[in-house]
Amino acid sequence: MPQQARHQAPALYRIRIAGHLDAHWSPWFGDLEVTYEDGTTLLSGVLPDQAALHGLLRKVGDLGVELVSVTRTDWERQG
Numbered sequence: 001m002p003q004q005a006r007h008q009a010p011a012l013y014r015i016r017i018a019g020h021l022d023a024h025w026s027p028w029f030g031d032l033e034v035t036y037e038d039g040t041t042l043l044s045g046v047l048p049d050q051a052a053l054h055g056l057l058r059k060v061g062d063l064g065v066e067l068v069s070v071t072r073t074d075w076e077r078q079g
Contacts, residue, residue, distance in 0.1 A: 008049050012073040015043040015056065018066035028059065040068055 021041045026034045032045035043060075047053050053070075060067055 009074070010046050010048050013044065013047050013053060013056075014069075014071040014073075015060065016068040016070075017041050017043070017060055017063075018068055021063070021065070025063075029056070032056075 018040055020036050020039070021034065023034075029043055030045075032043045035042045035044070043056070047056065057067070057070070
């Protein structure tokens with residue numbers, strides 16, 4: 001599969017940010033699950049493509065919080 005096509009497929013993302021976001025931010029992140037552990041907030045869920053990921057990362061940037069990590073797993077392997 002071409003590299004570009006692979007990155008356009010839905011994928012499971014885990015985005016970790018420093019600190020704990022207040023619960024009232026959960027709706028702002030749509031269907032993503034928001035969990036808290038070890039002084040960080042973890043946003044996780046399936047995003048349809050890279051454009052959705054970039055939009056989510058802009059939201060995180062707009063909050064002014066520290067981005068700790070972004071992990072991507074092919075959704076097809078989760079099946």
